Amino acid sequence: MIFFAFSIIISLLTFLLKHKTLTNILPKLFLSAHIAVSFWALFKINQFDSIYYKFDALSVLLSFVLSILSVTTFYHSYLYLKRHKVSVEQESNYYAALMMLITAMTSAYFAENIAVLWISVEATTLLVSILIFYEHTEEALEATWKYLFICSVGIAFAFIGILFLSMTAGNNGITSLSSSKLIAVAPLMNPLWLKITFLLVLTGFSAKMGLFPLHTVAVDAHTVAPPPISAFISTTLMNVGFLAIFRIFTIVAQTEIIHWVQNVLLIVGVLSIFMATIQLQRVNHFKRMFAFSSLEHMGIVALGLGAGGLGYYAAILHLIFHAFTKASLFYQIGQVYQFFKSYWIKDVSGYFKLNPIGGLSVLLCFVSILAVPPSGLFVSEFLIFKALFVNEHPIVAVVVLALLSVIIYTILKNILHLLFDDVPTGLKVDALKVNPYETISQFVLLSLVIYLGINPPIFFTDLINEAISVLN
């Protein structure tokens, strides 16, 4: 709670004072506070912080992911704003909105009460829309409108689901929307209302998680937002959507309808990957390609939950690895833009020749995102497919493997074009000013994905196992 008050004050000061020095100092203070909160939550794990917040294992994990990506996103935002030569006023607005967004996401992660979680998710929609619209272009206006409107309708539907949940909980004497209390009485709840609740929540929050059926808004938002913000939408914000669905999933997992819910997740997962495969065939914009890649990966996460058993562990692992890898990709594409001034696939080629270190980063990002060893995503995907086979879903596994083969081919074709085709004629190479050190954050994140995949530390696996202990 102290962190939330502190963050709101810092964001307001940044927004109101619009002072150059303060705009430099306050975000650093905020980042330090966020990292401190993540460690505080780790030390106080499973303890309540007021009646509305609790430091559980999953929220601690996702909070650390957010802390790490906040540091890199602030760094890349600094580069982005410097290159666009924005005024102090614009810079202050950007940082204030970004800090408030991170605060709202942190609130969603730690929310123990479903209503508080819902309010936090709603707040993230408002705040991220300010950042999506940051460039004030016609496309940004369109994407922001769609994002706000469809997310609002989606979140309204999720709210109806929560109302039904409150009703069936009320029948069993529960008078609050506390997750732990709802889990305790879940076996006594009416299965029909729980099914309706899950369907509404899944549909509503699919806009946030970037999952079928409301995935389209996230795709448009990725396309027009500044690259550091796209990195956030595609990673930590999708994690918010996952967490919201996961909280309801943990409640229904205590009941007899769990197999029905898992079948729904398997269908949604396959449809997400299918939609990603179809859309990737028509894609001609790099940021849209990454957005559809996120749709594919969220589909894989849904499959992990749908498969159950080992799949639960793998789903969370996949979510974390995807966050680090996809953020690296978006940071790197921001750098690619400096060379070509375009995100269109036809305009961007020969990057390796122009920027060997950046090219290497792109190559590693794609090795990682396509789940090729030694990427951690290989480990998580392997475990998800193992869970699918072990839990008797071989047809789902085979269909998804076939779709993934098409996705890998399509993405690889575009990436080889980006890296190794001829440099476009007429490109002004003299004007290039990209410092190789700007790529360090991408290498660090990718190394983290490899390290955590191959040799995960005990505390890391313990946290994941604790997060899913309520499901097994």
Place this chain on the structure above:
Amino acid sequence: MTYLFIILYAITLIYFALSERTKKFVWLLAIQGLILFGVVFFSLNKIDIFDFIFILLETIVVKTLVVPWFLNKVRKHNQLKREHEPYVPVFYSIIVVVIILIISFMLSNYLNDSQMHTQYFTIAFTSIIFGGYFIMIHKNLFSNVVGYLIIENGIFLLSLAVGSIMPIMVNLAILLDVFMGVLILGLFINRVGDTFKSVKTEHLSKLKD
């Protein structure tokens, strides 16, 4: 009294289907706010006094006055008068409202739960589905926001129908949603109107593969 409010609310939905003037949409939303005030005043007086006053103020101040006033401002700013050519003719829309109402009635009887107020559930469900239909058949952003607010009013009724266990939290949530819908989306309508000189949805179709 319950039946009177439910019938009045159903009539506003039919009027929404009948109307083509944006000014009428704003008036109908204000009337819905007033009906919700009546519903709360007559049927929710057993809850905590603080929650009761908060919800009453929300319906009369926000839903009946502030939201319609702001929407009217947006309407005038964008010089909106008549909603041209909805995708579905008015006559069919009226039939759709009636069909939704009948389906909602049957559904609420099927889902009959001791915790649920069946009559409110019927009208709440009708309002939510009709709001979605309203969004689909209209071609301009202003009408889309009106559709969103019809859904929100339906959700408000639904929260009364299912006897929510946390009235204050639920209403804070709905309030946030309404503010988001009206203030933020309203501001964006103005921005779209200023940029494209029109608020038709067809202008927002650049982003595709």
